[in-house]
Amino acid sequence: MKDVKRIVLAGFMGSGKSTVGALLAAELGWAFADLDHAIEARTGETISQTFATRGEAYFREVESAALGDLLEREQTVIALGGGAPEIAANRNALAADEATRVVVLEAPFTELYERCIAQSLQAGTAVRPVLANKDEAEARFYRRAPHYRAIAHEVLETASLDPTTTVAHVIERLGLAKR
Ligand SMILES: Nc1ncnc2c1ncn2[C@@H]1O[C@H](COP(=O)(O)OP(=O)(O)O)[C@@H](O)[C@H]1O
Ligand SMILES: O=C(O)C1=C[C@@H](OP(=O)(O)O)[C@@H](O)[C@H](O)C1
Numbered sequence: 102m103k104d105v106k107r108i109v110l111a112g113f114m115g116s117g118k119s120t121v122g123a124l125l126a127a128e129l130g131w132a133f134a135d136l137d138h139a140i141e142a143r144t145g146e147t148i149s150q151t152f153a154t155r156g157e158a159y160f161r162e163v164e165s166a167a168l169g170d171l172l173e174r175e176q177t178v179i180a181l182g183g184g185a186p187e188i189a190a191n192r193n194a195l196a197a198d199e200a201t202r203v204v205v206l207e208a209p210f211t212e213l214y215e216r217c218i219a220q221s222l223q224a225g226t227a228v229r230p231v232l233a234n235k236d237e238a239e240a241r242f243y244r245r246a247p248h249y250r251a252i253a254h255e256v257l258e259t260a261s262l263d264p265t266t267t268v269a270h271v272i273e274r275l276g277l278a279k280r
């Protein structure tokens with residue numbers, strides 16, 4: 102696995118992509134890039150604002166462009182947004198280079214939903230727009246599952262793990278040495 106150039110974390114909202122990604126990058130001595138932050142840098146507004154003012158289709162266009170940019174980077178851990186793998190072009194971009202390794206973080210929907218609600222309450226931030234309607238969010242969870250599986254090199258169940266332990270599992274699964 103010494104030819105790994107970038108590690109992409111995928112999975113539903115709340116699976117820990119952003120949290121685990123930052124910790125993993127620090128552990129490896131790699132750069133960290135969060136796709137959601139790259140989108141916000143492009144639009145100059147928050148994701149909630151973009152959904153509200155421009156709609157999801159526009160958000161997905163910006164997301165695809167930002168993902169293309171991030172996939173040029175090396176020695177970088179990339180946290181996707183949960184919806185990126187819904188788009189076929191994004192799945193193709195993720196599969197285009199063997200040096201891109203995709204790890205999918207999983208947990209049951211109820212746990213993911215609760216993690217996200219707790220996070221927004223704690224941080225005082227808006228609930229993710231795609232979680233506004235719980236039933237619709239759960240339908241998306243099941244609709245996305247095959248797309249996550251299609252892009253995964255590794256799948257990690259995180260329900261019984263904390264973020265630090267998840268990092269250790271990712272490193273072990275990918276056969277990567279710490280710096
Ligand atoms: N393995 C885990 N166990 C418990 N809570 C977690 C775990 N991973 C992440 N969290 C928490 O869930 C929330 C959402 O994590 P985040 O990294 O933003 O997820 P994502 O980027 O996949 O949407 C955060 O409050 C984070 O601390
Ligand atoms: O699943 C989704 O459609 C989304 C997930 C979010 O990222 P996280 O998965 O990091 O929460 C963010 O991209 C946006 O709110 C849409």
Ligand SMILES: [Mg+2]
Nearest residue numbers: 118119137180
């Ligand atoms: Mg995130």
